[in-house]
Amino acid sequence: MCLRDTPPRYTSTAIELDNCTILNVRYITNGDLTGKTVANAVNLDQQVRDSIQTYVEPSIENVNPDALSAAIAQPNITYHENPVMKSPVAYVVWYGNWTGNSGVVLIEKFLAGIGSTSWWGMATQYTNGSNITFGQSTYDNYSQGTNLNQSMVFAIVTKAISSQALPFNENGIYFVLTSFDVNETEFCTSACGWHSYDLATKLIYSCIGNSELQCPQSCSVQQTSPNGNFGADAMASVIAHEAMEATTDPFMNAWFDSNGEENADKCAWTFGKLMRSSNGAYYNMIVGGVQFLIQQNWNLFIQNCSLF
Numbered sequence: 449m450c451l452r453d454t455p456p457r458y459t460s461t462a463i464e465l466d467n468c469t470i471l472n473v474r475y476i477t478n479g480d481l482t483g484k485t486v487a488n489a490v491n492l493d494q495q496v497r498d499s500i501q502t503y504v505e506p507s508i509e510n511v512n513p514d515a516l517s518a519a520i521a522q523p524n525i526t527y528h529e530n531p532v533m534k535s536p537v538a539y540v541v542w543y544g545n546w547t548g549n550s551g552v553v554l555i556e557k558f559l560a561g562i563g564s565t566s567w568w569g570m571a572t573q574y575t576n577g578s579n580i581t582f583g584q585s586t587y588d589n590y591s592q593g594t595n596l597n598q599s600m601v602f603a604i605v606t607k608a609i610s611s612q613a614l615p616f617n618e619n620g621i622y623f624v625l626t627s628f629d630v631n632e633t634e635f636c637t638s639a640c641g642w643h644s645y646d647l648a649t650k651l652i653y654s655c656i657g658n659s660e661l662q663c664p665q666s667c668s669v670q671q672t673s674p675n676g677n678f679g680a681d682a683m684a685s686v687i688a689h690e691a692m693e694a695t696t697d698p699f700m701n702a703w704f705d706s707n708g709e710e711n712a713d714k715c716a717w718t719f720g721k722l723m724r725s726s727n728g729a730y731y732n733m734i735v736g737g738v739q740f741l742i743q744q745n746w747n748l749f750i751q752n753c754s755l756f
Contacts, residue, residue: 522714523705524751530701532575533652536621538691539614540585541604544594544627551658551680554738555625556585558684561736562691566756573748574696574703574711583620586613596632601655602646609651621694622653623687628661628679636663641686643694652698654690656683669717674729674739681729685742689716692745711746715753718744 538559546552562568563579572578586608592600605622608614614622621643626632632655634642641656659667660679673681689712696703697710704710719741722730731739732755747754 522709523707525703525705525709525711525714525746525748527575527703528701530699532702533619533621533695533698534576535578535619536580536691536695537583537617537619538580539583539608539617539620539622541588541608541614541622541624542585542627543588543604543624544590544630546587546627549627549677549680550675551677551683552585554675554677554680555684555687556582557736557738558687558740559691562688565733565735567688567733567742567745568692569756570711570745570747570754571692571695580621580691580695583617584614590630594630596626596630596655598633598644598655601632602644602651602653605651605653616651618650620652621691622651623690624653624655625683625687626655626657628658630657631662632657635659636666640667641683641690643690645699652694654687654694656686656690658683669719669741670730672727672729674725674727674731674741676727681741684740688712688742688745711748712743714746715744718753720744720753720755 559582635657643654658679668682693710744753
């Protein structure tokens with residue numbers, strides 16, 4: 449079986465492709481998120497949209513991602529006449545223990561190069577959004593402990609800004625990237641990552657965790673990574689997902705479909721044309737000379753998932 453069972457708090461729909469059950473998690477059935485779509489549901493301190501449908505274990509060997517994308521009928525995404533980010537800049541807070549972890553170099557190289565790819569070029573379809581650039585990063589040695597919630601994530605961002613480790617930038621997307629030993633309320637239970645905003649400051653921020661030990665089969669499509677760093681390779685696709693959505697729907701009121709899904713939500717776990725790296729891992733994109741496996745995004749011109 450390609451997917452492991454969905455936890456009881458979820459209901460789901462399923463389709464059958466190539467003798468493999470593809471589970472498409474849609475609704476949370478208890479708690480604060482009762483009866484709402486995952487992509488439009490989280491409401492902690494502010495509104496958040498979950499990014500990755502969790503507890504889904506797609507298998508690249510058994511699933512044709514192009515067929516999956518085509519098989520799930522989806523509504524068109526539409527513009528709701530509210531702002532998008534024009535010149536987004538990515539900032540990173542490396543939270544927890546990242547000492548000696550090659551993922552720091554991998555992810556910063558990815559953020560520095562993703563804006564010049566044809567994949568990111570799809571962002572320009574959404575009211576002329578421009579290429580994302582990488583600003584700078586800083587480290588935070590567990591200032592909020594190892595069990596985080598959304599308000600604590602924002603406190604990590606404001607600490608980095610108030611200490612001048614990172615600049616205040618209304619065009620910034622502040623990524624809090626947590627190490628393998630840090631838990632966040634939504635991580636591994638309802639999302640692999642999310643983005644949100646602060647109403648008072650208009651700051652856009654995101655939290656993405658390292659799933660290597662906590663939920664490797666929930667937040668990665670493969671167990672062999674192209675760069676030999678499972679956590680960072682898995683995070684790269686989620687970072688791309690959140691960066692794209694934060695740019696095209698920063699305040700959750702610009703681009704989304706009738707189900708409340710943002711562009712990257714509509715293409716989660718689909719990857720298009722795949723290639724094999726020397727260690728047998730799959731990849732579909734080279735950024736800064738490095739191989740990555742990055743999910744497709746919603747191409748506004750064709751109203752379907754695409755890599756470019």
